Amino acid sequence: MFENLQDRLSGTFKKITGKARLTDDNIQATLREVRKALLEADVALPVVKDFVGRVRSRALGTQVGKALNPGQQFLKIVESELVEMMGEANESLNLAVQPPAVILMAGLQGAGKTTSVAKLAKFLTERQKKKVLVVSADVYRPAAIAQLQTLATEVGVECFPSTTEDKPADIARSAIDHAKRQFYDVLLVDTAGRLHIDETLMAEIQELHQVANPIETLFVIDAMIGQDAVNTAKAFNDALPLTGVILTKADGDARGGAALSVRQVTGKPIKFLGMGEKVDALEPFHPDRIASRILGMGDMMSLIEDAERKIDRDKAERLVQKVTKGKRFDLNDLRDQLQQMQDMGGLTGLMDKLPGMGNMAQMAQQADMGKQFKMMDALIGSMTPWERRHPDDLNSSRxxxxxQGSGTQIQDLNRLLKQHKQMAKMMKKMKGGGMTKMMRGLGGMMPGGGGGMPPGGGLPPGMGR
Known part of the structure; x- marks a missing residue:
């Protein structure tokens, strides 16, 4: 998300860097570019006007700090105002209520409500250790109830049974009663969506809200619908006492206008971002971290949290011990490292969060690194255990x-073997340092002259600390 905006703004801020001071003229020229960039990113016009006005006011009234050049000073102002626009800090769910805490999910059809229910259930179960019950009150969409039951099984939570013959309000009453008797901490209620906002939808969800009396009413919105997101959010906000927003499909929107607009238009905080189709692809929304990503300054806090949560420490430690004892880094080890990278969002996801690596993230996306990783995995999967341990000894028949077994070409295999050799050389030199050095070595997977960067090129040191 925000790739286009990041590109435009980074070019704009380069122009003001090196100026002796911030003047009305160079501020106006820069702000014209910022305004264009925001509008192209699908940010709502009133939000853009307000944002540009506040930045202009602060920039003209600011003395340039001795340690900062004007470009850095201006960047600091823009970052501060972006954070202000998106809500200053992450606002977590309010679960401080007599259990069960009821969370009602609202939104249009196709916004990703049902998937978001499953993602949120997994988030609350794993990260907040809550006992979660889910229920579908969507009695209109074919297979909506079955979809939630399937997803609930996948994330390991109970799904309260409901049928298309039931009334949504009755479903909610029964689910709440069951949650109380079985001592559930949280009840997530999935509601019906429509293709358009209509009176019937609003009347039904208002009745459901009255019956469920939720502590949180979350509006689920598709980031891909751009300007329409703002109008939809406003309509739901007028009909329901919303407490927050979940922005879905944020990984597929290169513009990001909805994320920058929805808070200011509704006055309600974005609480989560849906960053993919997997059930663990839900991130708490941190305005300061998002602003940092937009301005190309990375998001190290999120990256560290991802590493803490997703890296298999035992495997990492075993590899460190293996390499430091002088044993060979083989293709089994390489496969493990590729899997760990994929678990953290792939090379694109990693680089997007590293300072100054936004363009590299786009290069990785354009080169379709996900497809390349799958090909590498298929090649390694087609080898015998002996071949994985002795990649240097593969003859032409092997x-x-x-x-043939992996559906690839000889040049694909040769490229994999070359990249493995580069990493093996780097690992030989490694004397401890754990994931820091291992992950830095994975930068060698980036396509470039001769099939990769030089060994050790790519991710900067310190990432795994």
């Missing part, structure tokens, strides 16, 4: 069998 190579033919491996490529």
């Amino acid at each position: 190579k033919r069998r491996i490529t």
Whole structure:
């Protein structure tokens, strides 16, 4: 998300860097570019006007700090105002109520409500150790109830049974009663959506809200619908006492206008971002971290949290011990590292959060690194255990069998073997340092001249600390 905006703004701020001071003229020229960039990113016009006005006012009234050049000073002002626009700090769910805490999910059809219910259930179960019950009050969409039951099984929570013959309000009453008797901490209620906002939808969800009396009413909105997101959010906000927003499909929107507009238009905080189709692809929304990403300054806090949560420490430690004892780094080890990277969002996801690496993230996306990782995994999967341990000893007949078994070409296998050799050389030099050095070595997977960067190129040091 925000790739286009990040590109435009980074070019704009380069122009003001190096100026002796911030003047009305160079501020106006820069702000014209900022305004264009925001409008192209699908940010609502009133939000853009307000934002540009506040930045102009602060920039003209600011003395340039001795340690900062004007570009850095201006960047600091823009970052501060972006954070202000999006809500200053992450606002977590309010669960301080006599259990069960009821959370009602509202939104249009296709926004991703049902998937978001499952993601939120997983988030609350794993990260907040809550006992969660989910229920579908969507009695209109074919297979909506079955979809939630399937997702609930996948994330390991109970789904309260309901049928299309039931009334949504009755479903909510029964689910709340069951949650109380079974001592559930949280009840997540999935509601019906419509293709458009209509009176019937609003009347029904208002009745459901009255019956459920939720502590949180979350509006689920698709980031891809751009300007329409703002109008939809406003209509729901007028009909329901919303407490927050979940912005879905944020990984597929290169513009990001909805994220920058929805808070200011509704006055309600974005609490979560849906960053993919997997059930664990839900991130708490931190305005300061998002502002930092937009301005190309990375998001190290989120990256560290991802590493803490998703990296298999035992595997990492075993690899460190293996390498430091002088044992060979083989293709089994390489496969483990690729899997750990994929768990953290792939190379694109990693680089997007590293300071100054936004353009590299786009390069990785354009080169379709996800597809390349799958190909590498298929190649390694087609090898025998002996071949994975002895990649340098593969003869032509073995190579033919491996490529035929994986549906790839000989040059694909040769490229994999070359990249493995680069990492193996780097690992030989490694004397401890754990994930820091291992992850830095994965930068060698980036496509470039001759099939990759030089060994050790790519991710900067310190990432795994």
